[in-house]
Amino acid sequence: MPASPLTLRIADEIKELIRSGRIPVGEHLSTQRLADQFGVSRSPVREAMQVLADQRILEQHLNRGFFARAVTESRGKKARNDVAELARGPSEYEALADDWLTDRIPSEVTEQFLRKRYDLTKAQLTEVLVRATREGWAERKPGYGWRFLPVAKTTEAFEQIYRFRMLIEPAAMLEPTFRIDRQVLAEQRRIQEGMLSSDIAKLPAERLLHNGSLFHEEIIKLSGNMFFHRALVQVNRMRRLLEYRSKVDRQRLQVQCSEHLQILALLENANVMDASYLMRQHLNGALARKSPVILKRDGEKKD
């Protein structure tokens, strides 16, 4: 009985909670609490726990629920691959995005074409296209079919994004509605320090980039103007699309982290002016030293 995607996703999240120690070994897992936490009903949570019990990650006591077992790395290894790979699929969305960015699909296609190419059901394809629409690079044609919109595909787009961010991010901090929220600052400090101290070389690139975006998004959110925040989220999504194809410069990331911490320090001292200025410098630096290394895909390249 192949568990549903939702169940697997939840299994994955629970496992992460245990691995990261947020659920201590031996602890009892309340179905209801986890369901509320994930925003779903108890059914998929329960199934996820069954799955994890099968994998010896949880222990089921009859009529008493599930308990976290010790996860030894050696033991966890196999089981982990079993679920993790299934749970986070290879993301058809990214495959499509990549194909479009490298001109391997025409700019106008039918749904049928896409379904065959990526082997998707109608609903799955809709999911992907909704996302692409949301990110702003796909739209329905009036009759049948979809059109992909030209996305600046190269360094030019990076520059445009950074020019835009250099404008809005520092300005957002100077908005009259900007409010310093110490809790948010503390949380970001925790994350950035965590990255810097422990494992900047080890963490998956995806996570590193995510944390970076998160920092900027949380700061801009303090402006109290949701449209600044939205605009940033929007361009960050596009940036991610381009960036995950380029090599991550981990050394550069270290510099960025410490700059983030500097900005946080200024904000903690309520020195918004300087923080805004530093933010601009920070973005400018990122633009100037942006690694121009773009990994070419194996496929042929149409100029």
Place this chain on the structure above:
Amino acid sequence: MPASPLTLRIADEIKELIRSGRIPVGEHLSTQRLADQFGVSRSPVREAMQVLADQRILEQHLNRGFFARAVTESRGKKARNDVAELARGPSEYEALADDWLTDRIPSEVTEQFLRKRYDLTKAQLTEVLVRATREGWAERKPGYGWRFLPVAKTTEAFEQIYRFRMLIEPAAMLEPTFRIDRQVLAEQRRIQEGMLSSDIAKLPAERLLHNGSLFHEEIIKLSGNMFFHRALVQVNRMRRLLEYRSKVDRQRLQVQCSEHLQILALLENANVMDASYLMRQHLNGALARKSPVILKRDGEKKD
């Protein structure tokens, strides 16, 4: 035989072309050309022409295609209502948006609930929800159902939007990649002068607001940075959602038109600095004098 929505939409567009004189009376209509123009195949165009022929707006000559007839106001009247009302439906999207903005639906709903409430098929509902997602105020829940996100619902949102625009629009004009395109300027001048001279009192409010947005979007596009343009389009969509519920101040619109023309004049003289400054003033004025009159809907109001 009730024609399809696409057919009706095209019929409507063709009629608009004739009414506005862009297709002179007596002119032959090439199926292929119109199909290309609308981005569809010949089939729906042809059907639309049949519909219009039935309504005596076109004349069909066997094997020679369709020709535009004179459209007398008196004659056109009835036929016009026939199609126009059908073609541009009452937009379920706006109904949903309105219901959400006035707290008449809960923040978490199932698709079923929405389908029943607005009497939509699954595909139609998807269409609506995709749009709402795209505009940033709806998202899927993990299991079943959708969640509507809190949108600043009143004057506060207007202010936020204008603060944002006051930042990005003038700045976009000062970007190093900003290029003056005389053709675009001329087109906008034509539109703005048209509004000002003829019929600012007569045109439908929808059209007036659309032309206003268009002006700003075309100008910001000249910045050569697609992200500025995107950001503006995004907030304009939200603004429209809020604005179509408020009373249109036609006198104020007249002032805006002439300010638009002043900006155009400066740009035509390549005086970008002053144009940017004036743009900021223009937006500031719009913010300051923004009509706070919001029409209340008939329904009860929570809170």
Place this chain on the structure above:
DNA sequence: ATTTGCATTTTTGCACCAAGAAAGCCATTG
């Protein structure tokens, strides 16, 4: 030679059914 008008092919929308998620209920447990 071009374009219409019709025929053919292809694509998508819609109704139905099974899988999956949510909610209710009661026994068990501490």
Place this chain on the structure above:
DNA sequence: CAATGGCTTTCTTGGTGCAAAAATGCAAAT
């Protein structure tokens, strides 16, 4: 005896075939 697990029931949604609609091909007419 309150709280929670385990099971059952109810409801929602995703996947699949047919019909409507759009795209395309082609002979005939101008």
